[in-house]
Amino acid sequence: MLRVNGVSTYYGNIQALKNISMEVSEGEIITLIGANGAGKTTTLMSISGLVPPRQGEIIFKDRPIHGMSPEKIVALGISQVPEGRRIFPYLTVAENLDMGTFLRNDKDNIRKDLAYIWDLFPILSKRRHQAGGTLSGGEQQMLAISRALMARPKLLLLDEPSLGLAPLIVRQIFEIIMKINIENNTTIFLVEQNANLALKVAHRGYVMENGAITMADSAPNLLSNEAVKKAYLGL
Amino acid sequence: MEYFFELFLGGLTRGSIYALIALGYTMVYGIIELINFAHGEIYMIGAFTALIVASVLTVMGLNEFAILVLASIAAAVYSAAYGYTVEKIAYKPLRHAPRLSPLISAIGMSIFLQNYVLLAQTSDFLPFPSLIPDFEFWEPYSHLLRSTQLVILVTTTVIMVLLTLLIKYTKIGKAMRATAQDRSMAMLVGVNVNQVISMTFVIGSCLAAVGGVLIASHIGQINFFIGFIAGIKAFTAAVLGGVGSIPGAVLGSLILGLTESFATGYVSSDYEDVFAFALLVLILIFRPAGLLGRSTMQKV
Numbered sequence: 001m002l003r004v005n006g007v008s009t010y011y012g013n014i015q016a017l018k019n020i021s022m023e024v025s026e027g028e029i030i031t032l033i034g035a036n037g038a039g040k041t042t043t044l045m046s047i048s049g050l051v052p053p054r055q056g057e058i059i060f061k062d063r064p065i066h067g068m069s070p071e072k073i074v075a076l077g078i079s080q081v082p083e084g085r086r087i088f089p090y091l092t093v094a095e096n097l098d099m100g101t102f103l104r105n106d107k108d109n110i111r112k113d114l115a116y117i118w119d120l121f122p123i124l125s126k127r128r129h130q131a132g133g134t135l136s137g138g139e140q141q142m143l144a145i146s147r148a149l150m151a152r153p154k155l156l157l158l159d160e161p162s163l164g165l166a167p168l169i170v171r172q173i174f175e176i177i178m179k180i181n182i183e184n185n186t187t188i189f190l191v192e193q194n195a196n197l198a199l200k201v202a203h204r205g206y207v208m209e210n211g212a213i214t215m216a217d218s219a220p221n222l223l224s225n226e227a228v229k230k231a232y233l234g235l
Numbered sequence: 236m237e238y239f240f241e242l243f244l245g246g247l248t249r250g251s252i253y254a255l256i257a258l259g260y261t262m263v264y265g266i267i268e269l270i271n272f273a274h275g276e277i278y279m280i281g282a283f284t285a286l287i288v289a290s291v292l293t294v295m296g297l298n299e300f301a302i303l304v305l306a307s308i309a310a311a312v313y314s315a316a317y318g319y320t321v322e323k324i325a326y327k328p329l330r331h332a333p334r335l336s337p338l339i340s341a342i343g344m345s346i347f348l349q350n351y352v353l354l355a356q357t358s359d360f361l362p363f364p365s366l367i368p369d370f371e372f373w374e375p376y377s378h379l380l381r382s383t384q385l386v387i388l389v390t391t392t393v394i395m396v397l398l399t400l401l402i403k404y405t406k407i408g409k410a411m412r413a414t415a416q417d418r419s420m421a422m423l424v425g426v427n428v429n430q431v432i433s434m435t436f437v438i439g440s441c442l443a444a445v446g447g448v449l450i451a452s453h454i455g456q457i458n459f460f461i462g463f464i465a466g467i468k469a470f471t472a473a474v475l476g477g478v479g480s481i482p483g484a485v486l487g488s489l490i491l492g493l494t495e496s497f498a499t500g501y502v503s504s505d506y507e508d509v510f511a512f513a514l515l516v517l518i519l520i521f522r523p524a525g526l527l528g529r530s531t532m533q534k535v
């Protein structure tokens with residue numbers, strides 16, 4: 001479904017991604033783990049077109065998308081829940097969700113999807129007229145995921161959804177991620193520092209160090225890999 | 236008491252015209268954090284366009300009201316084209332440059348447009364026809380509020396209601412709010428930010444052009460420098476209300492208009508600007524972000 005092929009991305013003269021390649025098949029949950037500053041966020045931003053790669057290609061459903069504008073990439077079915085949630089602070093919860101449907105025109109289906117979200121996160125329904133910036137961290141993460149889902153993405157990119165949240169909320173959010181994957185057959189690309197949790201929900205994983213992919217394997221194999229255990233699982 | 240009302244209504248009229256211009260400053264600032272110094276010149280170009288179109292239409296013998304409407308539309312279209320072009324050539328290439336660069340570019344654009352009109356037209360004041368019809372509507376009190384003032388108040392109120400609806404409920408309005416709050420997140424939900432920025436300049440320029448037509452026919456003359464003075468006043472009003480805030484721009488403009496009107500009426504017209512800027516300084520001391528402005532400290 002998504003093929004990243006020899007991608008290098010720069011910030012000015014600084015090279016953040018070094019010739020990375022990865023592949024995501026339809027219906028999969030894959031995870032990308034790595035330390036601070038490894039280049040995980042940059043990878044997602046390259047896919048979304050906000051920081052376009054300087055070299056290499058990104059193919060989505062047999063279509064090259066590197067060099068496309070971000071809104072075209074969203075229109076093709078790739079939505080991102082960025083690091084830090086990035087809720088529009090002065091828009092209400094309902095308006096934030098509405099922004100997720102920015103490129104859609106199918107009013108009836110939008111209404112159905114909204115009902116699905118209220119069902120998935122009843123707390124958001126209760127807060128629907130409240131400004132997004134006034135929500136708690138966990139509620140904001142739910143809203144950020146919901147906003148991305150309102151675009152009906154085929155591929156959902158999630159950047160550290162567990163960051164700064166209490167363990168109970170983290171578990172709830174990961175359950176929802178798995179539910180979305182199974183119920184809607186949404187393909188999921190999960191970036192995490194919480195490698196233990198990520199490798200438990202994902203089918204396959206990639207390990208990134210200093211802007212390069214150093215390992216790629218099935219999630220169970222990575223979980224039992226000695227080097228991964230030592231570097232990322234704190235065992 | 237009658238004198239007070241006369242000054243009050245005069246102040247509201249003046250303030251509502253400032254608001255038409257101030258909205259352009261505040262909307263652009265809200266989206267790209269740039270003080271568009273060329274905005275006053277867009278207003279001036281609107282007034283000149285209206286003058287030319289009105290002269291032609293008068294020769295053709297159209298009636299007053301038709302001339303007012305057509306001249307305003309022409310001014311809005313022409314100013315919008317200028318606003319759009321200024322953004323494309325002077326600001327867009329500098330979007331990722333240090334913040335001082337587009338600011339200097341804006342000042343350059345302002346000077347360029349002034350001199351361009353000076354050379355293309357004249358440095359003299361040109362008489363501007365009173366396009367707004369003079370009619371009797373409020374008999375014994377008509378000295379308190381002239382019909383031209385009434386037309387200005389009604390027009391600006393209608394425009395502001397329309398603008399509010401546009402920003403609250405239309406797709407482009409929602410895209411503008413989202414872009415103002417978090418530009419790259421807006422891109423991630425599929426907003427074409429370049430389009431939003433262009434539309435912001437177009438809308439702001441249209442409002443300024445209508446303001447230009449109204450004030451020129453109220454005052455009766457224009458020259459190439461009117462944009463500078465009106466621009467400074469409207470900019471002051473926008474800062475007073477909290478630059479970036481749309482209700483703030485309207486509130487700031489009304490307060491500024493009233494202050495000037497009362498200062499002129501009760502003290503002396505020489506002191507109009509003294510009071511206006513003293514008020515600005517006072518408000519900024521106690522509310523640095525302006526009356527309705529949000530402090531930008533919340534950016535983590």
Ligand SMILES: Nc1ncnc2c1ncn2[C@@H]1O[C@H](COP(=O)(O)OP(=O)(O)OP(=O)(O)O)[C@@H](O)[C@H]1O
Pocket residue numbers: 011014016034035036037038039040041042043083193
């Ligand atoms: N806007 C930027 N300008 C310059 N350098 C940047 C920028 N954003 C990221 N970098 C650099 O690129 C490298 C990769 O950053 P990135 O944010 O992709 O890492 P990450 O794996 O997401 O880290 P974290 O786990 O802390 O979120 C880092 O060295 C970082 O300093």
Ligand SMILES: [Mg+2]
Pocket residue numbers: 040041042083159
């Ligand atoms: Mg990151």
